[in-house]
Amino acid sequence: MTCLPLKGVHVVVPTISRTRAEQIASTLLVRLTELGATCVIVANNQAALRAVLSEHLEVITERTNPGFAASVNFGAACRSDWSVLCIFNDDLKIGGAARELLTARLIELVESASEPILASFDPEQPRRIPGPCGVFLNVSLLEAAFRRVRPRIKPSGREGTVMNVAGDKYHSFSAVGFTRRLWETLGPLDERFVFCYEDAAYSARANALPSVRVVHSDCGLIHEHSASSSRFIDFVLPATVASAREYLAALGARPTVARLIIAAALTVRLLLVPLGGADLRKHYRAIRASFRQAGSIPKAASLPPFDLCL
Numbered sequence: 001m002t003c004l005p006l007k008g009v010h011v012v013v014p015t016i017s018r019t020r021a022e023q024i025a026s027t028l029l030v031r032l033t034e035l036g037a038t039c040v041i042v043a044n045n046q047a048a049l050r051a052v053l054s055e056h057l058e059v060i061t062e063r064t065n066p067g068f069a070a071s072v073n074f075g076a077a078c079r080s081d082w083s084v085l086c087i088f089n090d091d092l093k094i095g096g097a098a099r100e101l102l103t104a105r106l107i108e109l110v111e112s113a114s115e116p117i118l119a120s121f122d123p124e125q126p127r128r129i130p131g132p133c134g135v136f137l138n139v140s141l142l143e144a145a146f147r148r149v150r151p152r153i154k155p156s157g158r159e160g161t162v163m164n165v166a167g168d169k170y171h172s173f174s175a176v177g178f179t180r181r182l183w184e185t186l187g188p189l190d191e192r193f194v195f196c197y198e199d200a201a202y203s204a205r206a207n208a209l210p211s212v213r214v215v216h217s218d219c220g221l222i223h224e225h226s227a228s229s230s231r232f233i234d235f236v237l238p239a240t241v242a243s244a245r246e247y248l249a250a251l252g253a254r255p256t257v258a259r260l261i262i263a264a265a266l267t268v269r270l271l272l273v274p275l276g277g278a279d280l281r282k283h284y285r286a287i288r289a290s291f292r293q294a295g296s297i298p299k300a301a302s303l304p305p306f307d308l309c310l
Contacts (some may be wrong), residue, residue, distance in 0.1 A: 004036025010082030012075030016045035020090035069189035083113035089174040098220035116182040120171035139265035141272040170203030195239035233278040237286040242301035
């Protein structure tokens with residue numbers, strides 16, 4: 001009888017890129033399916049639909065680009081028989097050793113699926129769950145500027161070690177696992193956050209429950225941070241600002257205060273545009289569009305459309 005240690009693991013990878021879909025399929029997803037996992041790629045652009053993949057991988061689409069949280073929820077809902085749900089960004093670089101470490105951690109998660117567990121495999125150091133000041137630093141680019149001056153030092157010798165995450169910290173959802181028990185307790189990702197903050201908001205809710213275990217294990221993955229955000233800054237920044245506004249509202253900030261925080265952050269960002277890595281003219285236009293999100297009647301935010309030619 002074939003041993004399938006990852007049976008019950010369901011993997012969701014949202015993407016707008018055919019190239020990156022094929023890359024993560026060949027470096028990770030095919031191996032996970034061989035061990036019993038089910039894997040779906042959520043295509044948020046027509047280019048991703050043309051990805052050449054293994055016959056065991058499925059590409060699904062709503063023929064729209066609704067944002068990260070909505071894409072993950074769509075991918076999670078396409079199957080009902082999973083005990084562990086995993087999200088992986090399409091810009092992860094995964095070598096053989098990292099793949100084996102990740103597999104070992106996923107097997108442990110399957111064995112503990114009856115417990116409410118949020119397990120991160122993101123290679124970066126934990127971040128503080130942002131409050132209003134954190135939102136200001138993020139939107140203004142000051143956080144990025146501080147990271148350039150004082151980069152977070154990654155501790156050595158901890159690859160594969162499972163560690164508890166402090167209650168005021170969180171890890172990006174670039175590589176993360178949820179047990180079924182946790183997903184049923186907290187529900188799906190909050191789709192109000194079109195781009196960014198869905199991971200911080202979900203982690204804060206998980207940390208607030210004493211019964212939930214929030215853990216992290218550095219499996220040696222490399223997060224390449226794709227250039228899509230910079231390339232599509234005219235879409236991404238207004239969507240990020242819209243999510244920031246929703247996040248501030250979830251924190252209990254009054255609408256007037258939220259608008260002032262966002263407007264102040266965008267004003268500072270005007271001075272730091274060269275640090276953003278995007279085309280300068282496009283970035284300035286994106287900031288101008290983002291100021292509308294600070295108005296009393298914000299414009300609906302959207303990401304690069306499904307039929308955009310990439």
